Amino acid sequence: MRAARLHRYTSNVDEAFTVEDVDRPEIAAPDDVVVEVAAAGWCHTDNHIVEGAMRDIADAELPYTPGHENAGTVTEVGDAVTSVEPGDSVVVHPPMSCGTCRACRQGEDMHCPDHVFTGLDTDGGFAEFLRTKARSVVQLDGLDPVEAAPHADAGLTAYRAVKRAAADLVPGDYAVLVGIGGLGHIGLQALHAISPTRTIAVDVKDEALALAESHGATHTVNAREADAAAVVDDLTDGGARTVVDFVGSEDTLSDGLGMLRTGGDHHVVGYEGDLHVPAQALVGQEVDFRGTLVGTYTELQELVALAEDGEISVRTSTHDLGDINEVARRLRDGDVEGRAVFTP
Incomplete structure (x- = not known):
């Protein structure tokens, strides 16, 4: 063969x-x-x-x-x-x-x-x-x-991450999805299918954000053109309940903390970098970082x-x-x- x-x-x-x-x-x-x-x-x-x-x-x-x-x-x-x-x-x-x-x-x-x-x-x-x-x-x-x-x-990993996230999301909550590529566009659809959350799609490519819009993203943010954390803070009045990070670079892992409200969760799917988070921030904001296998x-x-x-x-x-x-x-x-x- x-x-x-x-x-x-x-x-x-x-x-x-x-x-x-x-x-x-x-x-x-x-x-x-x-x-x-x-x-x-x-x-x-x-x-x-x-x-x-x-x-x-x-x-x-x-x-x-x-x-x-x-x-x-x-x-x-x-x-x-x-x-x-x-x-x-x-x-x-x-x-x-x-x-x-x-x-x-x-x-x-x-x-x-x-x-x-x-x-x-x-x-x-x-x-x-x-x-x-x-x-x-x-x-x-x-x-x-x-x-x-x-x-x-790809689909299974994205689904597991958003299924975990969905368990804590209620109507009115926001979830940020970072990276609307091969996994992210599946995760976005799955999250809308199984939860009532509003979504904010973050990417650096306009074509990826257009894909997110076609699959029902509530808002989109081009992180190359805007401060994504500031935009999320403004849209959510204090931060999102959940970040699902399909990139996992040091930049996105760091930025994710600034997108979360107190008590939020950062679900890590991509693994392109290392996680460096001050312990004080974890304790003070009482946030969780969760991996997905x-x-x-x-x-x-x-x-x-x-x-x-x-x-x-x-x-x-x-x-x-x-x-x-x-x-x-x-x-x-x-x-x-x-x-x-x-x-x-």
């Missing part, structure tokens, strides 16, 4: 992959599922993988095939699999978890100490086929795989349900697997709107 293989870590993302013919994965355990990949999303994490930033937390041995946002059709199942069958359309939850540890029994699959993450720890979906587990596939009911694939990580299997089911009900759409562009190096370069340069999806 055709697969995009990473042979070495490099800062030259535009020449990182070679597209090769490799053996097709086969059923190796009773709970295995083989999926013919119809769509595989490129994630900013894939840039970090290429650059070697994930080597200390990933178990994959080079060369291997990344790709952790995957959807397609089941082609083979192990003898113990009863939840899906060949021909089923599915999206793949990236963690393959054990199902028996305390974290799994509590539903927090990605906290499983023995989980294997598709595309980081083992071969992923930048190929014509991938092998996963029955516990990791969510059936689709008419949702296009190209639309579904980004939900496996992908999402659970059941949260992926919830997100797929919202997408199938038309509450959430994803801006995508489709690409041949042979263009993977070009797509990696474009994402590094900020030249991708929404999500880039390969159709192997």
